[in-house]
Amino acid sequence: MTESDEDLVALPSLLSAYAGREASRHRLIWRLDQRFARLVATTTEPMIGQMRLAWWNDALTDESGVKGRGEPVIDALRELNVAPPAGLSQWLDGWEALIGETDLSAYAMGRGAGLFRALAGRDDIPGWLEQAAMVWALWDLSGHVEEVAVVDRAIAMARSHLLSGSVKWTKSWRPLRLAYQLAHHDIKRGRRAPPGLTPTLYMRLIRLACLGR
Template sequence: MSDGELPPLVMLLSAHAGAQADRHRAIWAFDGRLATIARTTSEAMIGQMRLAWWNDVIDDPHGVKGQGEPVIEQMRAAGVMAAPGLTAMIDGWEVLVVEPEIDGQGLRDYAAGRGGGLFRALADAPDAPDWLDEAGQVWALWDLSGHVGDDALADAALGQARAVLETMPLIRWPGAWKPLRLAYGLARQDVLAGRRAPVGVSRGMALRLLRLALFGR
């Protein structure tokens, strides 16, 4: 997945990562590849096999598995193959692959794996505070709400995200984690308003992102 294939919001968020922009884009590309597996898998066992292959690539100590695969090459070039949270992301996406109907526990498992893992990977923080995982969960549930055709599942994802928000402390984001602060800020605003994640980046969202970047709210 080249930069040209990354969603516009991902590109905007990564632009705030400064010298870490390549690293952020590579991790987002990995998340996008896992999303494609979840979206295109019709048989759970096949999907699990595809996800297991990615686990094998990440665990390969010699760095030879998957050579030539664009996302893997991008990740290796950016030095993120050992980033914390990558295997958790796979576990989170696996929930959507294997569960025919996602219940509350399934949503929590998905959010903890995909969202918590993604935010730890982007922050490069193996010993991240609990609130960083929770912020990632809110983002993942919000993102899911905008990409499923099942209205009940979308509403349940937003409800679970709101439940996580209600228990979170006041966050003081380190400056280096600005892209994560922005991603979480967008999700938080929509979750509190009961809005699903939009598809693409509208002018309104771009303005919201700018306001968050400048003023933090």
């Protein structure tokens, strides 16, 4: 890897640490997600943003390994033989849903489920995990937007997707479980996500990791 973990924001870095042998792959997936986030945040013209997302798709799916060469995240993914990551098309569609007129439902299903597929390393994830992914994505978005109306809509939508009953989280999905449970705690109380890793959020993560629930 040519970029240090300092390039990864705190919460994804901590979640990746719970992925065991898959920690390096998880960090790379999160770093890729951050690249998409920055791309969308710096887009002022929808068409340009769509073209930039299309470039990432073309580069990551290029079987020749030529497109995107020299881009640190792409090079690192290729080194681990995880390019393209699972769920890539859906993941990109989700980020595109924030360009121009925001489509929260498309964003949640796209970015959330696409990202969780990439982290799980497989396309065939159960419906309840997609639902959990949507909750997390909407919670995360609520901590990064200024428009109160968007925050309220995101929280309300996330609440409607909270899991009911018990589900079986496999050991390899531990980081995904922790991400969902952090989101669940706030969404259930009608609270938006903090803008970063606060001491309270950090202690909640440690407690969840230690208790396993």
